[in-house]
Amino acid sequence: MPNLVDFHCHLDLYPDFERAVERCDAAGVFTLTVTTTPKAWRRNADLTAPTKHVRAALGLHPQLVADRASEITLWEKLLPETRYVGEVGLDAGPRFYASFDAQKKAFGRVLDVCAEAGDKILSVHSVRAAKIVLDMIEARLPPDRGRVVLHWFTGSASDARRAVDLGCYFSINEAMLDKMKPAVLASIPRERMLTETDGPFTRADSRAAEPIDAGRALKTLARLLGTTEPEAGGMVMANLRHLLARTA
Ligand code: MN
Numbered sequence: 001m002p003n004l005v006d007f008h009c010h011l012d013l014y015p016d017f018e019r020a021v022e023r024c025d026a027a028g029v030f031t032l033t034v035t036t037t038p039k040a041w042r043r044n045a046d047l048t049a050p051t052k053h054v055r056a057a058l059g060l061h062p063q064l065v066a067d068r069a070s071e072i073t074l075w076e077k078l079l080p081e082t083r084y085v086g087e088v089g090l091d092a093g094p095r096f097y098a099s100f101d102a103q104k105k106a107f108g109r110v111l112d113v114c115a116e117a118g119d120k121i122l123s124v125h126s127v128r129a130a131k132i133v134l135d136m137i138e139a140r141l142p143p144d145r146g147r148v149v150l151h152w153f154t155g156s157a158s159d160a161r162r163a164v165d166l167g168c169y170f171s172i173n174e175a176m177l178d179k180m181k182p183a184v185l186a187s188i189p190r191e192r193m194l195t196e197t198d199g200p201f202t203r204a205d206s207r208a209a210e211p212i213d214a215g216r217a218l219k220t221l222a223r224l225l226g227t228t229e230p231e232a233g234g235m236v237m238a239n240l241r242h243l244l245a246r247t248a
């Protein structure tokens with residue numbers, strides 16, 4: 001059994017990808033390593049296949065859609081190879097807003113193809129776009145056709161409640177807990193909480209966070225929930241088991 005969960009990390013962006021995979025597998029961290037372009041899929045699939053705890057997700061990152069919208073075709077072709085999808089979603093921040101229509105088109109296609117395939121688990125980015133992301137999930141990916149984990153969620157408490165009603169899970173990192181309003185955290189049921197690092201985009205002291213650092217998010221989460229670290233760890237592991245349990 002794994003002892004920690006990092007449900008959103010980019011292992012292929014570390015200087016030594018192979019070593020990064022080995023380290024979290026040896027440490028017993030269930031790690032979902034997301035990709036930003038389907039062109040990265042093959043190497044991710046090859047390196048994670050022999051591991052016990054590391055799974056690769058097939059992605060097309062919303063921040064790259066401006067230049068890579070045509071790669072949705074490759075993404076679709078590869079989808080039958082994996083149960084895990086990500087990083088996908090929408091980013092309405094000022095740097096990426098110019099491609100927002102193209103992002104909606106790509107993400108819409110991702111949701112439609114996943115709904116048709118069934119049993120996929122998606123790690124979804126929703127920066128400044130929580131409401132539209134939820135509108136699209138509601139319209140195109142029924143809960144019995146796929147499961148969504150909202151990564152680094154920054155929406156409101158009402159967005160969070162709506163996401164919960166749609167069946168979404170939340171992968172929570174240490175940096176996001178620093179800024180999250182208590183009302184938002186309070187609107188997420190404990191049964192829907194997972195941990196993540198989003199490494200290497202977050203820090204652990206002076207270095208890039210790695211999956212093993214998911215323990216930091218767990219520690220902070222335990223404090224905010226008024227529980228112990230072992231309790232919070234058991235909760236996250238039980239949530240992971242539920243998420244991964246096949247419905248079909
Ligand atoms: Mn990410």
